[in-house]
Amino acid sequence: MKIALIGYGKMGKEIEKVARSRGHEIVCIIDINNQEDFESEAFKSADVAIEFTNPMVAYSNYMKAFKAGVKLVSGSTGWMTEHGEEIKKLCTEGGKTLFWSSNFSLGVTIFSAVNKYLAKIMNQFPNYDVTMSETHHIHKLDAPSGTAITLAEGILQNIDRKDKWVKGTFAAPDGSISGTNDCAPNELPIASIREGEVFGLHTIRYESDVDSITLTHDAKSRGGFVLGAVLAAEYTAQHEGFLGMSDLFPFLND
Numbered sequence: 124m125k126i127a128l129i130g131y132g133k134m135g136k137e138i139e140k141v142a143r144s145r146g147h148e149i150v151c152i153i154d155i156n157n158q159e160d161f162e163s164e165a166f167k168s169a170d171v172a173i174e175f176t177n178p179m180v181a182y183s184n185y186m187k188a189f190k191a192g193v194k195l196v197s198g199s200t201g202w203m204t205e206h207g208e209e210i211k212k213l214c215t216e217g218g219k220t221l222f223w224s225s226n227f228s229l230g231v232t233i234f235s236a237v238n239k240y241l242a243k244i245m246n247q248f249p250n251y252d253v254t255m256s257e258t259h260h261i262h263k264l265d266a267p268s269g270t271a272i273t274l275a276e277g278i279l280q281n282i283d284r285k286d287k288w289v290k291g292t293f294a295a296p297d298g299s300i301s302g303t304n305d306c307a308p309n310e311l312p313i314a315s316i317r318e319g320e321v322f323g324l325h326t327i328r329y330e331s332d333v334d335s336i337t338l339t340h341d342a343k344s345r346g347g348f349v350l351g352a353v354l355a356a357e358y359t360a361q362h363e364g365f366l367g368m369s370d371l372f373p374f375l376n377d
């Protein structure tokens with residue numbers, strides 16, 4: 124398959140290696156300095172473009188790729204709040220294709236399904252309050268992480284007493300959160316920690332007066348995100364519309 128890369132940073136470079144190792148051809152690499160290549164024949168020849176850039180430029184990259192008629196896979200975070208509905212509509216009604224996920228790793232995909240299942244159970248137990256924390260490397264531009272927002276949405280959909288997430292400010296150094304001291308009962312706080320070169324650590328914590336239940340996903344490298352993005356590209360070449368991990372792994376729909 125012919126793949127174009129948009130964004131050639133930490134993710135783009137690792138995706139190039141894994142895509143080549145799976146027999147794919149990289150036909151074009153677009154970074155901040157060669158934006159004119161969106162109009163090149165090489166870019167237009169791609170079966171799929173894989174986009175990992177940043178919250179400020181992702182939307183405009185999508186529009187350029189759509190204009191060139193190239194299907195997209197993207198893991199860029201932080202753009203959904205402003206442009207999510209418009210992009211979804213372009214894909215569901217406008218004939219464009221984007222596979223987007225806040226986290227492409229299989230581990231987080233499983234974690235996310237367990238999170239929803241646990242939230243359904245905890246809906247029956249109001250004596251537990253729920254908090255989240257996420258820790259990432261110091262270069263990360265957005266907070267909370269896209270993964271944390273997706274996990275929070277999974278909780279809000281399933282726990283009636285919570286209806287919005289808010290930025291939390293009281294995480295302990297080990298990632299645990301000591302209470303919901305500056306939150307209303309209907310709010311789910313997410314604390315963001317930026318530390319060293321951490322690849323991605325997400326913790327969901329339910330706490331009552333007598334005990335706590337903690338779910339954690341800890342990425343050991345970018346390997347899981349990278350493989351997931353390439354698998355998503357292979358899937359996207361054969362499918363259309365607004366796609367996500369529940370298309371790639373239908374067990375998530377159970």
Ligand SMILES: NC(=O)C1=CN([C@@H]2O[C@H](COP(=O)(O)OP(=O)(O)OC[C@H]3O[C@@H](n4cnc5c(N)ncnc54)[C@H](OP(=O)(O)O)[C@@H]3O)[C@@H](O)[C@H]2O)C=CC1
Nearest residue numbers: 130131132133134154155176180198199200225226227348
């Ligand atoms: N969904 C997932 O599984 C994952 C998502 N992410 C997300 O992916 C994004 C990228 O992460 P990461 O690779 O670590 O970030 P990096 O900063 O390492 O890489 C981003 C690259 O995009 C380049 N860039 C900036 N503007 C443009 C533009 N207009 N067009 C093309 N390229 C551009 C940057 O260039 P320059 O440095 O010169 O600005 C940089 O090389 C982030 O939003 C992150 O949150 C990350 C990991 C996993």
Ligand SMILES: O=C(O)C1=N[C@H](C(=O)O)C[C@H](O)C1
Nearest residue numbers: 200225226263268269270323
């Ligand atoms: O910026 C990162 O590095 C990551 N970003 C994604 C996010 O915002 O959730 C996914 C992963 O945690 C790594």
